[in-house]
Amino acid sequence: xxxxxxxxxxxxxxxxxxxxxxxxxxxxxxxxRGDGLVPADVDRDTPVAQGDPLPADGDLVSWAxxxxxxxxxxxxxxxxxxxxxxxxxxxxxxxRLSWTTxxxxxxVESDHGNLGxxxxxxxxxxxxxxxxxxxxxxxxxxxxLDTDGGVLDGDTTYDRAxxxxxxxxxxxxxxxxxxxxxxVADPHQIDDAARGAAAYLCADDRDTADGTGWWxxxxxxxxxxxxxxxxxxxxxxxxxxxQASNND
Numbered sequence: 001x002x003x004x005x006x007x008x009x010x011x012x013x014x015x016x017x018x019x020x021x022x023x024x025x026x027x028x029x030x031x032x033r034g035d036g037l038v039p040a041d042v043d044r045d046t047p048v049a050q051g052d053p054l055p056a057d058g059d060l061v062s063w064a065x066x067x068x069x070x071x072x073x074x075x076x077x078x079x080x081x082x083x084x085x086x087x088x089x090x091x092x093x094x095x096r097l098s099w100t101t102x103x104x105x106x107x108v109e110s111d112h113g114n115l116g117x118x119x120x121x122x123x124x125x126x127x128x129x130x131x132x133x134x135x136x137x138x139x140x141x142x143x144x145l146d147t148d149g150g151v152l153d154g155d156t157t158y159d160r161a162x163x164x165x166x167x168x169x170x171x172x173x174x175x176x177x178x179x180x181x182x183x184v185a186d187p188h189q190i191d192d193a194a195r196g197a198a199a200y201l202c203a204d205d206r207d208t209a210d211g212t213g214w215w216x217x218x219x220x221x222x223x224x225x226x227x228x229x230x231x232x233x234x235x236x237x238x239x240x241x242x243q244a245s246n247n248d
Contacts, residue, residue: 039229095202104235
């Protein structure tokens with residue numbers, strides 16, 4: 001089996017308990033500070049709204065500042081999602097990935113890098129870093145023994161999902177990217193994480209503007225229908241809000 005296939009299979013079992021905690025809202029340092037989000041009542045193949053085209057001049061900073069005011073997504077996070085969209089569309093134009101899908105995933109996974117005590121910094125790294133539960137086989141979580149010597153997740157016994165987009169070490173090994181151009185692919189850094197997530201969603205020649213392609217991509221990220229409907233709800237909300245800001 002190829003390393004890419006292994007990465008996909010491993011990703012199917014990632015952080016079930018962590019997802020349940022986010023959906024239900026937990027106390028203490030794992031509590032999300034974002035607004036309420038309810039899974040969308042949509043069918044398996046319903047396409048999600050796409051964001052309007054990003055600025056032709058590539059000025060993502062100004063775009064993010066305006067869009068943040070409408071969507072409630074932090075401007076620094078929006079810069080990462082917009083940059084990942086532009087880069088992925090250049091690599092795989094037929095995938096037609098929108099920043100709204102990346103934002104929807106990040107909302108569910110980490111509240112855009114602001115989960116619990118974490119705060120997303122200007123450098124794109126949450127402080128403290130966001131690390132998921134140990135995948136130790138307890139409480140419905142699949143057991144995944146350590147694969148990276150604890151380099152990414154600090155755990156030398158079991159793997160954990162890490163960063164704003166919650167990558168497993170094996171998945172990051174297959175899809176990790178350097179989104180901020182500093183020569184390092186770091187899943188804890190939101191530009192890198194968004195770029196890696198874009199590549200992951202667009203793998204296998206998916207068209208994410210199509211209902212089937214979008215759902216296939218998001219369900220590969222996490223094999224849960226409720227998870228995908230939460231992402232759908234967030235992405236649709238952001239697309240609608242951003243379009244309103246562009247029409248002002």
